[in-house]
Structure formats: C-alpha cells, structure tokens
Amino acid sequence: MLIVINFLGVFVFLFITFLFSKNRKGINWSGVVRCLLLNFFIAWFMLSFPWGKTIVMYIAQGFTWLVNQAYAGVGFAFPSMVNVPRMDFFIAALMPILLVVPLFDILTYIGVLPFIIRWLGKGLGFVTGQPKFESFFSIEMMVLGN
Secondary structure, three states, X not given: OHHHHHHHHHHHHHHHHHHOOOOHHHOOHHHHHHHHHHHHXXXXXXXXXXXXXXXXXXXXXXXXXXXXXXXXHHHHHOHHHHXXXXXXXXXXXXXXXXXXXXXXXXXXXXXXXXXHHHHHHHHHHHHHOOOHHHHHHHHHHHHHHO
C-alpha cells in the first residue's frame, strides 16, 4: 500500500505542476518520463539489493553524524539555550543549519562541490536530454538546497 501511495504522490505532484505551468505546451514530457524512470530505477536498485541498502544506510549515518556535530557546536556556543527541557525552533533547527552551511562553502571554495555538480549535471543532461543549464541547476539545488 505504501508503494501505491508513493506512486500516487508522484503523479499528483506532476498534475499540480502541470496545472500551474505557464507554458503547458512547452513541457518536455520525454525528459520528465526519463527522469521518473531514472528515479524509479535508482530507488529499485538501491533498495532491492543488500549492498544498496548498506550504501543508503551509510549515507544516512553520515548525514546524521554531520547534524549531530552541528548540534554539538550549537550546544558549545549556547549551552544555556540547549540544555533545557524544551528548546525553541530557532535553536533546535535553524542554528545547526548555520553551522553546516560553512561546510558547503568550504567544499565550494576548494573545488569539491563544483566538481561533483559539474559531473552529475553532465550525466543527468546526457540521460534526460535536458539542456545543460537545467541539468546543472537541478543538481546544484539537490546538493545545496537539501
């Protein structure tokens, strides 16, 4: 049932974006279908094999570690605001973000993030047939926005 709900959610999202599109005739449905197929293939590939699940688990643990380090930094800077029964949203959610953002800035400065974005963007552009700018922008938003 959960898989059906997820599939339905994808198609509801596509329908809503179609409704709010300014240029419905200009939608490249071929690229949309290619992206959906690529997404479904990667999800199937990563979740159908034990080593795929292990890779996803290690990536999740890496992000959990990063968030915990950011939270420890907030606790170091504001101990009187962290060690309380109920923290404010600002301290609990937004302050760790402010400590993680410089990490992305450092990775950008030393060239790691642009390298990853460039090659993933080229690969996505090749697979989907989308223009170079759209591919790079989508990868950049995936990396920096999430």
